[in-house]
Amino acid sequence: MAKPPRNPASGILFVDKPQGITSHGVVSRARKAIGTRKIGHAGTLDPMATGLLVLGANNATRLLTYLVGLDKQYTATIRLGASSNTDDAEGELSEPADAAALAAVTDDAIAQAVAALTGAISQRPSSVSAIKVDGRRAYTLARAGEEVVLAERAVTVSAFDVLTITRGEFIDLNVLVDCSSGTYIRALARDVGEALNVGGHLTVLRRTKVGPFSVENASALDSDLETQLVAPATVAAQLFETVQLDAQQSKDLSDGKRIALAPQAATPIAALAPDGRLQGLIQIVDGRAHVLSNFPRDAQPLQQQQAAALEGDTVSEEGTPNNG
Known part of the structure; x- marks a missing residue:
């Protein structure tokens, strides 16, 4: 039997862990609910404990490094x-x-x-x-x-x-x-x-809290976790200063170029692509952006690729439609 396609959606998941389950048990439940094995956490809770557990799915696991050390x-x-x-x-x-x-x-x-x-x-x-x-x-x-x-x-x-x-x-x-x-x-x-x-x-x-994030906004473990993923850009904007890239800056940064940006003392800085997604975390040195962590665009789910093909579109290797 063929394995179901992996869900490539990236995001941070805030779960209100109930009593009596391990944090790794929550991770296991999230993997099944979201449809990917690539899930990590930003600090565990004992089985006896309840409350806010922060998980990351797919590319968003790269953000967990910055969440672990929060108060x-x-x-x-x-x-x-x-x-x-x-x-x-x-x-x-x-x-x-x-x-x-x-x-x-x-x-x-x-x-x-x-x-x-x-x-x-x-x-x-x-x-x-x-x-x-x-x-x-x-x-x-x-x-x-x-x-x-x-x-x-x-x-x-x-x-x-x-x-x-x-x-x-x-x-x-x-x-x-x-x-x-x-x-x-x-x-x-x-x-x-x-x-x-x-x-x-x-x-x-x-x-009850991890940094600026509150358990009041967390999802119950028995809810539809796949729909509760929070975009990496939304989470990063609550943690860091942001800079909005234009189309050329976004392309240049993707190509590995150190683009010119106005000096900022903050580190890291969340660089947002024109479509609003988190493109990367950067620091600015001598007016140039140095990438600390890239956040690649999510691949398109297989079922969407198949639907696009039926509509006559072709799909690139990155999983985005090419319409000519």
């Missing part, structure tokens, strides 16, 4: 009163803190612990993170029973706001965190619990 925003619930060997609710919990120790944790003490973890800090990643140790993932070693202690790394927690405090058998903190890429919210939960001497772990995690 993130999360809402989360930190449970004080027990620690976890995974720093979240999916691990083995310690014995609960005694009631007297938990009662001694005042609102002011919580505020001080949170304040100490705000700003530019050194953070020890969770032992079940995806960081590699001697070529193996830390979580693989930890789950095999090996002791894993990762080196601290510099991160920035620009906001760590306690929204509500609920007291009962445990103390649950609903929090909002704005942070740099590479910050572990599980580690924040662990460190708050350690600072208060009662232990802490994460029970709920939701990614």
Whole structure:
């Protein structure tokens, strides 16, 4: 049986990941829904977590490099009163803190612990993170029973706001965190619990923003994902300065020429072709455009090529109709 034609459409896909599925499971679903194997992601979420997952299809995977390092925003619930060997609710919990120790944790003490973890800090990643140790993932070693202690790394927690405090058998903190890429919210939960001497772990995690992109505009995983692809030009315009090319500039840039453009300090700059598509990301050096990444025009889907042929058109090797 012949394989179905690959869908060449390029775009960025913003998905609201549900709980209980891995990020790679979302990628697999997207591959089937869109009709291409060329799909990548700009950072994963744990199966327990929900929220914004950013995928790229076909040529738009080239944009993911610029999305990975964007700041993130999360809402989360930190449970004080027990620690976890995974720093979240999916691990083995310690014995609960005694009631007297938990009662001694005042609102002011919580505020001080949170304040100490705000700003530019050194953070020890969770032992079940995806960081590699001697070529193996830390979580693989930890789950095999090996002791894993990762080196601290510099991160920035620009906001760590306690929204509500609920007291009962445990103390649950609903929090909002704005942070740099590479910050572990599980580690924040662990460190708050350690600072208060009662232990802490994460029970709920939701990614609400990646850079300027919000989960409010993301697609549900069970929606028609093929129709939810966002044009690379639209995404690039939210990340970078743009320059509009005329037809000759567009051709020259495609031919590898370093076209003359007005100096701009911004890097990268999104170069838009006359038809509005993203032609490439460039930097301008001495008044000339240097290409950082090309974004080739998508090939025409096979079914459109066949339809064009039936109408008497010929199709070029690039998949665009030649009408004479």
